[in-house]
Each structure stands twice: as structure tokens, then as C-alpha cells.
Amino acid sequence: EVQMVESGGGQVKPGGSLRLSCAASGFVFSQYNMNWVRQAPGKGLEWISSISTSSNYIHYLDSVKGRFTISRDNADSSLFLQMNSLRAEDTAIYYCARGAGLDFWGRGTLVSVSS
């Protein structure tokens, strides 16, 4: 059974940092591009970042470039998102999503940025 479990969310002050993790199982993680997508409370979905299978190709949403860093550990079937210089507008549920077509999503982890 495909499973992806996000963790690392929480409450942080503006300017703070968090590191999100996504633990994958039930599929060959190293064969899939991976993504982070977020959803602000009561709002739509927003793609943040994608990483290719070997980490050779990485893309970011402009508003997080220079603040967020995506990475992966294929040996451990894990995806990460290092988030620095957090802003109130980064408050959202953060989902990891599998593949170039985002065919399977985890349940998400909530990030709340407030003073």
C-alpha cells in the first residue's frame, strides 16, 4: 500500500525555520519525482517545489526561492523541505505528492507562522 507521511510542522514566529519530512513506503521511491504542495486555510492548492529522481532537476515557486530548499534521501525513501525566513503567508497545510503528475498525496502537516 502506498503511504506518505509528512511531519515537522508546527507553530513558528515570522523569520523562523522549520524542516518538513515526508516518509514514503509501498513504492520504489527512487523512481519517482517528488513534490511539495501547500494549501492555506480555506484556500486552494499551491505547488511549491519539485525534485527529480536523482535530485538533478529542482524547481521552486518564485515566492519561496531562496528561502525554501527541497531535498531527498532515496536510501531512506524520504523527502524534505527546509523552510527558512518564514512569513505569515506561508501558513498552510504542506503536502508531499508523488510523481510528475502528483498521483498520490500524503495527509499533510500544518505550518503556522505567527507572532
Next chain:
Amino acid sequence: ETTLTQSPAFMSATPGDTVTISCKASQDIDDDINWYQQKPGEPPIFIIQEASTLVPGIPPRFSGSGYGTDFTLTINNMESEDAAYYFCLQHDNFPLTFGGGTRVDLK
């Protein structure tokens, strides 16, 4: 950046109705569009891939169509469990972008 304009934003439907949701892209994206269903407190579920291919396990009352810039999600003979938000996603180019969503409620 490819903008996806999804309409309507909200609709009410009665069980048995046919529901049609539109997603228009600001540029040609071939058939690189997926559709998702999301219920409150749950992650999105993948229902249509590459504009018109039903994802395995999704009921056949769901269908998708379109190519290029105009895409449609159709729910035939709507059931009460289909009340949800629906989103389109283009994965033709970066940044990946989503439509604004359509909330489908039961009348």
C-alpha cells in the same frame, strides 16, 4: 506561467444530475492536465489523468475531456458522495499551477 481559470467556483447539484466543471488554460498545455477531488480535512484524490484517462478505482461516472487550452470534468448521474471540491492541475510546465477550485454541494 500557465494560469488555469476554473469555473464555476460553486455549484449545487441534485443526485442524478450531470455536473460539468471547466478549466481553461492561458496557453496550450496539450493534455497535461489532471483532476482531483478533495473533501474537508482530507488530501486531494487523483481522479483523471492526462485530461481524459480515468484513474483506476475511480467510478466511471467521472470523465474528462479536452486538449490544448479547454478542459472539462463531467460527473454523470451524480451521487451524494461526490459532494466535494474539485481542482485541475497543469503539469506541462513549471511552475505547476492549479485551478481555483469548484465546490460542488448537494441541493
